[in-house]
Amino acid sequence: MRNIRHHAFIVTCNDRKVIDAIRVKALELYKLHMEASNGSQLVSEIKESIVNHYCSFFIIPDGSKEGYDASDDSDVIREKLIEFIQPLVSSEEYHLSYAEFSYGADNGQTTFRHS
Structure with missing residues (x-):
């Protein structure tokens, strides 16, 4: 039996235009690369702190x-x-960061990757 491992991703930035562009890219990637036609529903709206x-x-x-x-x-x-975001993260022009984490695996392992 295969394992369910939940993968979540969060992006935070202080520039609304930049985060809008990243979200649009995420939606585009889901439309281009996910077999399930409703995959873009996994991408939330942008929320302001x-x-x-x-x-x-x-x-x-x-x-x-x-x-x-x-x-x-x-x-x-x-x-x-992440390939799309990384050059922006490396720039000192933006306060941009992301985190990818997985949890809930049968072995109890949690992983975390961030900028």
């Missing part, structure tokens, strides 16, 4: 078992999104 004008959006877990199409598609999408 209550101070300092930081904005964030989330990509919620797909709910698929590892090795199945939805899980594999989501793995590819997260990697492509």
Whole structure:
């Protein structure tokens, strides 16, 4: 039996135009690379913090078992999104960061990757 491992992703930035562009890219990636036609529903709206004008959006877990199409598609999408974000994270012009974390695996292992 295959394992369900939940993968979640969050992006935070203090520049609304930048985070808008990243969210649009995330939606585009889900439309291009996910077999499930409703995959873009995993991408949340952008929410603004209550101070300092930081904005964030989330990509919620797909709910698929590892090795199945939805899980594999989501793995590819997260990697492509990180490739898109990384040059912006490296720039001192923006206060941009992301975190990817997985949890809920049968072995109890939690992983975390961030900028």
